[in-house]
Amino acid sequence: MFCMLAPMQRPLRIGLCGLGNVGSGVAELLVRDSATLAKRAGGPLVLTHVAVRDPQRLREVKLGEVHLGTDAAALAADPDIDILVEVMGGIEPARSLVRMALLRGAHVVTANKELVARHGAELRAAALQGKAGLHLEAAVAGGIPIVKVLSESLTGNRLKALMGIVNGTTNYILTRMTRSGLDFRAALAEAQQLGYAEADPTADVDGHDAASKLAILAGLAFDAEVDAAAVHREGIGGITQGDIAAAADLGHVIKLLAIARPHPTGLELRVGPTMVPADHPLAGVSDAFNAVFVEGDAVGDLMLYGRGAGRLPTASAVLADIVDAAQDIRRGVAGRLLAARRPMRVLPLADVISRYYFSIWVADQPGALGAITTVLGRHGVSVESMIQKGRRQEPIDLVFVTHTARESQVRSALTEIAGLPQVAKIAQVLRVEGPPD
Amino acid sequence: MFCMLAPMQRPLRIGLCGLGNVGSGVAELLVRDSATLAKRAGGPLVLTHVAVRDPQRLREVKLGEVHLGTDAAALAADPDIDILVEVMGGIEPARSLVRMALLRGAHVVTANKELVARHGAELRAAALQGKAGLHLEAAVAGGIPIVKVLSESLTGNRLKALMGIVNGTTNYILTRMTRSGLDFRAALAEAQQLGYAEADPTADVDGHDAASKLAILAGLAFDAEVDAAAVHREGIGGITQGDIAAAADLGHVIKLLAIARPHPTGLELRVGPTMVPADHPLAGVSDAFNAVFVEGDAVGDLMLYGRGAGRLPTASAVLADIVDAAQDIRRGVAGRLLAARRPMRVLPLADVISRYYFSIWVADQPGALGAITTVLGRHGVSVESMIQKGRRQEPIDLVFVTHTARESQVRSALTEIAGLPQVAKIAQVLRVEGPPD
Structure with a gap:
């Protein structure tokens, strides 16, 4: 939280690519709350251009004096657009548009989860090259401000x-x-x-x-x-x-x-x-x-x-990013300085350590439990609790929860257990999380 | 979330006023995580000065090469201190120090709830006058980043x-x-x-x-x-x-x-x-x-x-504010532009509309319930549910939950109910919140 009031400056021009569910929510809030947003962004925010696939389609949202067209690429390239909002979804043409806008130094706000998940590194590089701002709060978890909290608060x-x-x-x-x-x-x-x-x-x-x-x-x-x-x-x-x-x-x-x-x-x-x-x-x-x-x-x-989803919750995240972008533009700076990322090896599933839940269906033989626990013990998997579900009919369901064990050991134990003569079926295997601290 | 990497710049100098519970946590994290923090802040953050009341007191925290003194006012005035962190608590001298630092254009991070609650307007004015940054995430709800979420995400x-x-x-x-x-x-x-x-x-x-x-x-x-x-x-x-x-x-x-x-x-x-x-x-x-x-x-x-409290959770919020301040200093801007505040009338309690819970102790007389509900009805208070607690001994506890009603009507009804001959005592009155949407 900071504190400085700036004199009202020229309106910032927003170009919106996509007017579907989220896009129409963004347009609605921009028009409806323009006075409050201007206060919070240090000056007016004006939606000037909207690019859609089919401009003839009837839309409920009232856009005011907006240029409605189909050429999203032109918006991305237009130096008069201060903030490009991409809510089209899909990889292309969104990827090319966002990249183009970043390379020319614009602030881009995107709600496109697939794009960020698959091409995030490329977009970050384009933002760096263009000294631009890439804002992606809306790309994950809708209205929950987890992107800002992870990148700024923690x-x-x-x-x-x-x-x-x-x-x-x-x-x-x-x-x-x-x-x-x-x-x-x-x-x-x-x-x-x-x-x-x-x-x-x-x-x-x-x-x-x-x-x-x-x-x-x-x-x-x-x-x-x-x-x-x-x-x-x-x-x-x-x-x-x-x-x-x-x-x-x-x-x-x-x-x-x-x-x-x-x-x-x-x-x-x-x-x-x-x-x-x-x-x-x-x-x-x-x-x-x-x-x-x-x-x-x-x-x-x-x-x-x-x-985590929905028209207005996602629009709420887009609006926060628009105001963040506007704050940077008003203050004359590029986007927040971002920590460099390093490649990290992903842990093979075999190496995951967890507690496990199994449901194992067995024939009603006295030896079943002993045979199963013997195999688990040999593979270093320790049982925390066991419940024999009180069913009269065969097969009987034995439910186990283990202490923490390595996935590879659990899997090899289960393979061996599946081959036991008393065992009808391994019906379920789930991981179990512990209580919070 | 933005994206731009800056070349590493001169170390930013941090002055810490107070080395109690929270202050020692801040010092510990600044020293321990200096490499990560430098990455996230766009350059080194160095704790150079600490002001305490009693520098002779034995402290467990390792400060490294820090100037430990008693003159907090000197830190607030020192133009070589880029970020002043105030974790002393109390109104004075914290108020004067923070004000002084803001007026000279420094970034101030404070964890001082009383100070912000009682003198927030004065501090915001000082920040505006000094084109400074006032950061107060740690002043409320400890490690929960509610200040940033309210001011930026919503x-x-x-x-x-x-x-x-x-x-x-x-x-x-x-x-x-x-x-x-x-x-x-x-x-x-x-x-x-x-x-x-x-x-x-x-x-x-x-x-x-x-x-x-x-x-x-x-x-x-x-x-x-x-x-x-x-x-x-x-x-x-x-x-x-x-x-x-x-x-x-x-x-x-x-x-x-x-x-x-x-x-x-x-x-x-x-x-x-x-x-x-x-x-x-x-x-x-x-x-x-x-x-x-x-x-x-x-x-x-x-x-x-x-x-919402505690040494390291609160230090976590202080660190986030320090990095935010550093981001602004690195990018050469003053604090975030803040919306102007307006005075708002506080609603008198009498005008609050809520659902209410009462516990009323009555003598076991058949007329009690009728008398009470008659009074409630006359004051426009509608009963949603009533439970007569199944106790054998007198007095009997009648528990009511009302539909939404105005506090003034509830209070006048309860005053009249307290005077009924069957009523021993109004044992409790609580407001009841509804379910979420």
């Missing part, structure tokens, strides 16, 4: 872990499965009906969306070059009511967590359904809400909770 | 409400009362033993600390000049196990909330024990943790959760 910390619920669709589905006993298919169908899930839900349900967000967040948290393709990824399609019930028996809930943890040998980076203690702050994040929880060596536990 | 929002759990001591006491059935005295004694509460707990328990924090937060949230003395304030000393149990029966928990809400006729500003629905994100904030929940018209519900 600079005095070494982060020990970052754990996020960063996909609203899967969090809605898991919440419905937990609270209302729906199975995965029914909860997904409901999410689709409500517009929380796409007709093809793969990107959400299989964790691709969360992996892209994790790559962006981990890059910021650890000053690292992170490739979204290197994130280990598991979806929630295999979670059953049996798992939900077992988690509850164990005092846990199941959440799709995106986790980044630095280790001496590399960066742990994974997305997957994970058991979280019921009294962990992340456990209470319900429905389509998102949250990012970080453990810093100075700040301790810190969590940001809010709407 | 600029595109009209805030509808801000509700905070901003005092760790009272939250610890209420958590212990709720979870372990301790009464107020026992929970307070435990908090004192653990160092969460002072020997004289008045500032925490009576809500003074929370009121100061609310004044700072509301000022930021609503661009308002807010006087901490104008905050309506009630403490938690009167909360009983009966109230805790009644809240649980009603699906609520009791929290000391600091609430700011803008109304057409003024700003509602109050601190007091409040019932919160058990599924509200604030309800899960336990022990000494703090959280600030805001409702923005664009962002929707947003909550920040973390450690």
Whole structure:
């Protein structure tokens, strides 16, 4: 927080590429709150140009005196546009436009998660070359200001872990499965009906969306070059009511967590359904809400909770970035000085250390438990608790939670257990997070 | 988030006033993380001077080559000090020092809640006059970056409400009362033993600390000049196990909330024990943790959760401000342009609209309930639910929750109810917050 009032200066001109869900929200807020925004930005912000694919399409948003056209590239190149806002989505033409605007020294605000996750390094280099400002709060976690908090508020910390619920669709589905006993298919169908899930839900349900967000967040948290393709990824399609019930028996809930943890040998980076203690702050994040929880060596536990998607929450983040860009332009400086990033090895999944939950279906033979625990012991996997689910019918479900163990040891133990004559099936394997400090 | 790398420049010199709990944490992090901080600040940050009251006192923190003296005023005036960090606490001499440094155009980082709450307007004016930077993230809510989020991330929002759990001591006491059935005295004694509460707990328990924090937060949230003395304030000393149990029966928990809400006729500003629905994100904030929940018209519900006090969490906030100040100095600009503040009328408590909880002790007479509800109805106070606590002994406890009503009507109804022959005592009156959107 700083303090200086400047005299009102010339209006800053904003070019908006894309007028879909988020773009129309941005346009609406820029027009509606122009007086307040001018106060907070040190002078007027004027939306002068909007580029859309089809200018004939009827739109509800009132744009005022705006030049509505189709040539987004012209906006990116126009030296009269002070701030270019890219809310088109997709890789091209967004990538070329943003790059062009940065190279000419403009401030660019983008809400494009795929673009930042896949081409962030290229865009940062273009911003550096053009002495430009690249603002990407809206590209991850919607209205939650996690980009600013990671890059500006936690600079005095070494982060020990970052754990996020960063996909609203899967969090809605898991919440419905937990609270209302729906199975995965029914909860997904409901999410689709409500517009929380796409007709093809793969990107959400299989964790691709969360992996892209994790790559962006981990890059910021650890000053690292992170490739979204290197994130280990598991979806929630295999979670059953049996798992939900077992988690509850164990005092846990199941959440799709995106986790980044630095280790001496590399960066742990994974997305997957994970058991979280019921009294962990992340456990209470319900429905389509998102949250990012970080453990810093100075700040301790810190969590940001809010709407990770949606028209106006994302527009809120875009507006914050526009005002930040305006502050820099008014004060006559380029963007904030950014720490250099280093390449970081991604920890192989085999080297991840975690607690584990297994559900193993066995024939009702007295020797089953002994055989399984013998194998676990031989692989150095220590059992913390075991529940034999009280079902009369075969197969019986043995639920284990282990102490911390190395994934490679757990996997080799499970391979051997799957071959035991008493074992019908390894029905589920999930990682289990501990309680917060 | 911006992007530009600057060549390494001259080291920036930091003068630290105060080497107590927070000050020693700041010194420790500055020395330990100097390499990372230099990267993030665009160049070295060097702690060159420390002013303390008693330089002979043995200190555990390793300061390196630092000039340790007693003359804090000399540091504030020294043009070679780029960033003055004030962590002495108290009003004087902190107020004069900070003012002096701002008037000479220095960047000042302060963790001094009382100073900012009581003399914020004066300090902002000094910063404006000196074209200086005033950084106060650490002055409120410790490691939670709520100052930056309110002033920078939510600029595109009209805030509808801000509700905070901003005092760790009272939250610890209420958590212990709720979870372990301790009464107020026992929970307070435990908090004192653990160092969460002072020997004289008045500032925490009576809500003074929370009121100061609310004044700072509301000022930021609503661009308002807010006087901490104008905050309506009630403490938690009167909360009983009966109230805790009644809240649980009603699906609520009791929290000391600091609430700011803008109304057409003024700003509602109050601190007091409040019932919160058990599924509200604030309800899960336990022990000494703090959280600030805001409702923005664009962002929707947003909550920040973390450690609101303590040596390293507060030092984390100081470090973020130091890096922000360094970024501005490196880029050759004064502080961020700040929106002008306007005086706002504080809504009289009588005009507050809320739901209410009453506990009324009555003699076991059939006419009691009828008499009470008749009075409530006559004053326009509508009952949402009523529970007659199943005790055999007299007096019987009638617990009411009302629909929203005006405080003045509630108070006049309660005055009349207290005079009814069947009523022994109005044992408790609390406000009740609704569920989130």
